[in-house]
Amino acid sequence: MFQPGETVRVKDDWPEQRGPVHIRTPYYLRGATGRVVRLLGSFPNPEDLAFARPAATKPLYHVRFPRQTLWPEGPPNDEVQVEIYEHWLEKP
Amino acid sequence: MTTAPSTAILETDGPRLLRAVRALLEQKGLVNTQELQERLALTDSANPGQGARMVAKAWTDPAYHALMLADGTKAAEAMGIPMRGMPPLGVLENTPELHHLVVCTLCSCYPRAVLGYPPFWYKSAAFRARAVRDPRGLLASEWKTVIPDGVTLRVVDSTADYRWMVLPMRPPGTEGWDEARLAAMVREGDMIGVTVPRA
Numbered sequence: 001m002f003q004p005g006e007t008v009r010v011k012d013d014w015p016e017q018r019g020p021v022h023i024r025t026p027y028y029l030r031g032a033t034g035r036v037v038r039l040l041g042s043f044p045n046p047e048d049l050a051f052a053r054p055a056a057t058k059p060l061y062h063v064r065f066p067r068q069t070l071w072p073e074g075p076p077n078d079e080v081q082v083e084i085y086e087h088w089l090e091k092p
Numbered sequence: 093m094t095t096a097p098s099t100a101i102l103e104t105d106g107p108r109l110l111r112a113v114r115a116l117l118e119q120k121g122l123v124n125t126q127e128l129q130e131r132l133a134l135t136d137s138a139n140p141g142q143g144a145r146m147v148a149k150a151w152t153d154p155a156y157h158a159l160m161l162a163d164g165t166k167a168a169e170a171m172g173i174p175m176r177g178m179p180p181l182g183v184l185e186n187t188p189e190l191h192h193l194v195v196c197t198l199c200s201c202y203p204r205a206v207l208g209y210p211p212f213w214y215k216s217a218a219f220r221a222r223a224v225r226d227p228r229g230l231l232a233s234e235w236k237t238v239i240p241d242g243v244t245l246r247v248v249d250s251t252a253d254y255r256w257m258v259l260p261m262r263p264p265g266t267e268g269w270d271e272a273r274l275a276a277m278v279r280e281g282d283m284i285g286v287t288v289p290r291a
Contacts, residue, residue: 040182
């Protein structure tokens with residue numbers, strides 16, 4: 001489990017290169033570092049639901065990223081905030 | 093030449109596919125016609141006026157304001173908006189220092205229970221890409237919404253099981269307005285963050 005305020009990295013993983021998948025983690029965040037805002041709850045894993053497989057419940061976090069770490073232009077304080085499942089997050 | 097099943101389904105005509113899936117769901121007893129009709133009626137009746145009523149209430153009732161930020165689903169239900177079977181609703185509050193913009197870069201996640209069907213541009217690849225790539229340019233060029241330099245722009249990419257709506261700031265010049273008059277002023281775009289309400 002991750003705590004609010006904790007620094008996390010989105011895994012630089014590309015399962016779509018290994019076969020058919022349904023993924024709720026946008027490309028532009030793979031490998032990006034952000035901070036946990038809070039735990040939003042736990043939900044059946046959509047990566048399994050999409051294929052009608054038994055879906056384990058996974059913690060879902062709101063994670064905030066400085067926008068400049070994703071794209072260089074724009075004011076330094078702008079942010080992107082995204083829902084990310086725990087199995088996509090790691091300690092940097 | 094043979095067509096792989098995975099692409100054939102993409103080429104099937106939509107209404108025919110829908111009829112087939114509905115018939116299968118009913119045959120297998122997973123849903124009945126009445127449930128489908130009820131769900132269709134709910135979906136069709138949802139509209140931005142519902143979200144606007146929530147916004148107006150939050151502007152005039154501090155207890156409701158607190159409830160809306162703590163639990164959007166409960167706040168919607170408190171206004172008589174049906175939320176059963178809907179994804180949880182989160183509410184993002186704009187302040188003089190912070191402006192929110194909602195997008196779903198992966199598909200078209202939208203707080204339909206409180207805003208109804210999304211506007212046509214919300215699902216467009218151009219909006220979805222520009223909302224994260226160049227949000228200030230997007231708002232200024234398409235909506236004439238200029239976010240001042242000192243204000244943080246937070247783009248909320250709705251990627252998973254939550255749905256998000258913006259609670260905009262109450263504009264000046266609306267002092268003494270009642271809830272109904274305030275609600276009538278709030279537009280769909282104000283609750284996505286592409287525009288801000290104006291009296």
